[in-house]
Amino acid sequence: MSSTRPYCAAADWGTSNLRLWLLRPDGSPIRELRSEEGLTKVADRNFAGVLDSKLLELGAPEDLPVIICGMAGSRQGWVEAPYVEAPAALADVLQHAIRAPHPARDVRVLPGIAQNGGSHPDVMRGEETQLLGLGERAGERTVCMPGTHCKWVSLDGSRVTGFTTFLTGELFNLFSSASLLRHSVDPAARVMPDNADFLQACRELTAEPDQLPARLFSIRAASLLQGLTPPRASAVLSGMLIGAEIGAARKSFQSANLVLVGAGRLGQLYETALAMAGFAVEIAEAEGLVRSGLFAAANSFWPSPVSSAA
DSSP: OOOOOSSSEEEESSSSSSEEEOOOOOEEEEEEESSOOOOGGGGGHHHHHHHHHHHHTOOOOOOOOOOSSSSSSSSSSSSSSOOSEEEEEEEEHHHHHHEEESOOOOEEOOOOOOOOTTOOOESSSSSSHHHHOOOOOOEEEEEESSSSSSEEEEEEEEEEEEEEEEEHHHHHHHHHHHHGGTTTTOOOOOOOOTOOHHHHHHHHHOOOGGGHHHHHHHHHHHHSOOOOHHHHHHHHHHHHHHHHHHHHHHHHHHEEEEEEEEEEEHHHHHHHHOOOHTTTEEEEHHHHHHHHHHHHHHHHHHHHHHHHOO
């Protein structure tokens, strides 16, 4: 079923960017908009005004409901949607959504998930919507979600039983721009998944992730003593960091059935590295999962005609 009138608007509103879709009653997108007006760019906390201006660009009706995930629900965002504590069923995320103040629209903001037990507290905000988009499936799964802050999540059916954040992407940026390694590494180099330097470094650090602190300086030494070029040094650094992440995660996340939520070259690097580490990898496209998760959430608040007829 298709419709010229959208069923709802769905937004992934992060710190730096805003992605906005108009969805049909079956969840398929009618139109979309991408903006750099993340929460740090919203002047005077006028989130309602920014949202309305973007929806006007998309031709959305004035009373169209909106479902939002991401940092718009953080303490610095539009309205704080407090974290749901893990272990938690993904349905708990829907039950704890917050209604944002808006004069005309029904706007719901999804909460993140927090892990507050033990000595390793952790949080996610936005990734829970991608997990919703995966849908329910019996049994245990591990989900790897690469990015600046890579999330590893244990799912039992549709229940989040635990997760860990690795600062792999941020560490690459810091080492390549603000450490001694900046003299050896080309941060703009495009590392491909079949790069021999990447593969070797990744394989070695997956096997011995605790060796990462001792191995990093070898990149600088190899550039001085062995002619390691900046593009090759970038491949080595990327391989070391991703390999150490996977090696460490493999000790905690036991399920060999792994869903990789990724896209583009970064997703390909992780796919190659995970396969080398012995994981059976299922690929899921990140943006599609966000949209599917937002639709699933919207459908729990405003049942669509398609779902009602099913």
